[in-house]
Amino acid sequence: MTNPGDQKAVRSGGVNVPVPRLARRHFLAGTAVALALAAFGVRRSLVHEARAQPLAPGPALRQIGEIRSAGGRLQAVLGSANIQRRLPHATETKTLRHFWGRDVLTGAIWPPPNDREAMNPGPTLRARVGDFVEIKFFNQIDVSAFGDAGIDHAETGAQNGCEIFTMVDGFQIYPEGFGDSFPNCFHGSSTTNVHFHGFHVSPDGLGDNVLLKLRPNPRLKEEEVSGFFDGIFERTRRGDPPRNWGDLPPGLTALQKKMLADYDDAAVWHGEPGALPTANRLLPLLKEQIAAGLWPQFEIGAHPFSFQIPNFADSDATAHHHDAAAAEPLVAGQAPGTHWYHTHVHGSTAINMYHGMAGVFVVEGESYDDKLKALLPGLVEQVMIVQQFAEFPPMIVGSSELPVLTVNGQAHPTIAMRPGEVQLWRLVNGSVDSICKIVGFRADDDVTADTLPEWKQTAQDGIQFDPATYEAQPFRAGGNPLSNFAPGNRIDLLVKAPALASDTPSAAFALDVTREGSGANPLLTLTVSGEPVEMTLPREANFPPRPGFLDDITDEPRIARKITFSEDGKGPQIDGHHFADGQYDQTMILGDTEDWTLFNTTTTASHPFHIHVNPFQVLEIFDGKTLYEVPTPRPWQDTVAIPLRTDANGYVKIRHRFDDFAGSFVLHCHILEHEDRGMMQLVRVIPKASVARHH
Structure with a gap:
């Protein structure tokens, strides 16, 4: 892999685009265990x-x-x-990064100011299809608070851009010990953004823009930008959202240019303040990208997220994207369900997710939530995000132990239910690298099957099942490789507590999960006690039908692509190369249907494939031994684990349609250490129409 300055080659089908160089910094540390692991090539998978x-x-x-x-x-x-937080099973506090939130209407803050101990995810966001999302996002990280362990020094030119972990004898554990090189290595950890995972919205500008890189400015005051952001929100509600940088308030663009210029002038290069080369300055890059018709990627201190959650049921609903001359009617809509958000800057996604920078985003809608609540009056929801916490990615500090799985920041928490009660459990796998399966409930004592809790899955990846799929329960654990609950996946479960015998006042049951390569262990505990209630799980006949835009894709695919995920001694790669700065690897046409076959040549790990903006349907999945064809009506997903190679390469064949939104985004492996180290591609959807003429 070449250095960032050498990223000029255009591969077949690729196009060079202006892309910024990322922050360079170094960190010195090391242990004897790390040396041994680096020498023997132990894999985190x-x-x-x-x-x-x-x-x-x-x-x-x-x-x-x-x-x-x-x-x-x-x-x-x-x-x-x-x-400052104490990691699970740790004895001392560490300086970490986290998401905090404030409700503009109520003033409520999360985490609470007096909560000084707990490891917390970000606040849960809850909206309805058709709502406007108006988020004022700030990066207030104080880089100096991390010292030499800050893992985010300004771009100084002193190192090659990657985090560096070195033994006292000078042996470099990382990146040299793993063969990583910039930009496909751990770096840039205090530059942030937000990915709205599962959202069918524009990937550009003020939408689900993961190419945004928001540099920190802890001195920026909210009141300096709040008025500008309020104007943007009001404009979006009028149906005229900003479509390019020039549409933003002039005062806001002037402030951003000043902060970028101040950064360029103050940055240290080879120990000299203000000596940053032109190629590494951010303001010239902003001007270059604006001239190329792009949203500039680098901003400082604050950014507004402003978009409407598409409601297909609204006959007046339209989709906006920067390539369109005007808004166009929706072809699809946002599926109501359990979605989430997390940081997504290349090189720092894993470490920031290990710090807990993620949260649940519930989108409610008439076709799903409202109908479930009508079927089950008094339905209680449990909103849960599964995470792992660590100061650094364990692989680069010499640990082969997987950090413990937590639920809402807790190890093995307990949920209380009454006998006969039904609850809706919304589960997000927000872990960095744990490919799980939900095994089911068990009790310590011998019990009969009818005294265990009942559970039925109602949605996958925030997209409700068809009634026939609800009846069939295709994701239940077993030989079916679809049953994985991989990083990025979400599952909704209706859980019914069992009735208890008159001489049994209470009972406890573990919900067991496996992690790829391990046996079953409890994720959480369900306790049952109290007065019984009468609630009945839905049947196929009365389960809510999914809306029409979620019908199976029956269009004939225009293109069939093959994409290969591999490690093979060269680090995480797609189609034989690492992520390439400034190059599109896949270009799709707005409205087209395509079939993709995703191969996995790796023998040690499945690779959870995720693509932004539009979900897909799995047609078939092959685990290296057995082929599973998915019957119709097929579920929808936005993340699927490609089985590892056994007797042959594992593969998944998917069908998806690129509806409503043109723009640039990414596909990647959702084992985030793989993504940061190069298992990602930059892709784009372009409009079918063109102003070009040939006559």
Whole structure:
């Protein structure tokens, strides 16, 4: 892999585009264990033999603070900042990065100011299809608070851009020990953004823009930009959202240019302040990208997210994208369900996710939530995000132990239910690298099957099942490789607590999960006690039908692509190369249907494939031994684990249609250490229409 300055080659089908160079910095550390692991090439995808864990109810499940929409608007302030926290099973506190949030309407803050101990995800956001999302996002991280362990020094020219972990004898564990090189290595950890995972919105500008790189400025005051952002939100509600940089308020663009110029003038290069070469300055890059018709990627301090959640049921609903001359009628819509958000800057996604920079985003809608609540009056929801916490990615500090799985920041929490009660459990796999399966419930004592809790899955990746799929339950654990609950996946479960015998006042059950390569262990505990209630799980006949835009794709695919995920001694790659700065690897046409076959040549790990903006349907999946064809009606997903190679390469064949939104985004492996190290591609959707003429 060449250095960032050498990223000029155009591969077949690729196009060079202006892309900024990322922050360069270094970090010195090391252990004898790390040296041994680097020398023997131990992979993070390998899991030690699991130790069976007894049923041990933990604390009551922590309820994460919610910011809810009202009057058709979700109004929130969301920020990234430093925080002192004690990691699970640690004895001392560490300086980490985290998401905090404030409800603009109520003033409620998450995490609470007096909460100084807990490891918390970001606040849960809750809105409805058709609502306007109006988020004032701030990066207030104080880089100096991290010292030499800050893992985010300004671009100084002193190193090659990657984090560096070195033994006292000078042996470089990382990146040299793993063969990584810039930009496909761990770097840039205090530059942030937000990916709205599962959202069918524009990938450009003020939407789900993961190419945004928001540099920190802890001195920027909210009132300096709040008025500008309010004007942008009001304009979006009028149906005229900003479509390019020139549409933003002049005062805001002037402020951003000044902050970028100040950064360029103050940055240190080879120990000399203000000596940053032109090629590494951010303001000239902003001007270059604007001239090329792009949204500039680098901003400082604050950014507004402003978009409407598409409501297909609204006959007046339209889609906006910067390549369109005018808004166009929706072809699809946003599926109501369990979605989430997390940081997504290349090179720093894994470390920031290990710090907990993610949260749940529930989108409610008439076709799903409203109908479930009508079927089950008094339905209680449990909103849960599964995470791992660590100061650094364990692979670069010499650890082969997988960080413990937590739920809402807790290890093995407990949920209480009454006998006969049905609850809706929304589960997000926000872990960095744990490909799980939901095994089911068990109890310590011998029990009959009808005394275990019942559970049925109602949605996958935030997209409700068809009634026939609900009846068939294709994702239940077993031989079916579709059953993975991989990083990025979401599952909704209706859980019914069992009735208890008259001489049994209470009972406890573990919900077991496996991690790829390990046995079953409890994720959480369900306790059952109290007065019984009468609630009945839906049947196929009365389960809510999915809306028409979620019917199976029957269009004939225009293109069939083959994409290969591999490691093979060269680090994480797609189609034989690492992520290439400034190059599109796939270009699709707006409205087209395509079939993709995704191969995995790796023998040690499945690779969870994820693509932004539009979900897809799995047609078939091959685990290296057995082919599984997915019957119709097919579920929808936005993330699927490509089985590892056994007797032959594993593969998944998917069908998707690129509806409503043109723009640039990415596909990648959702094992985030793989993504950061190069298992990602830059892709784009372009309009079918053109102003070009040949006559």
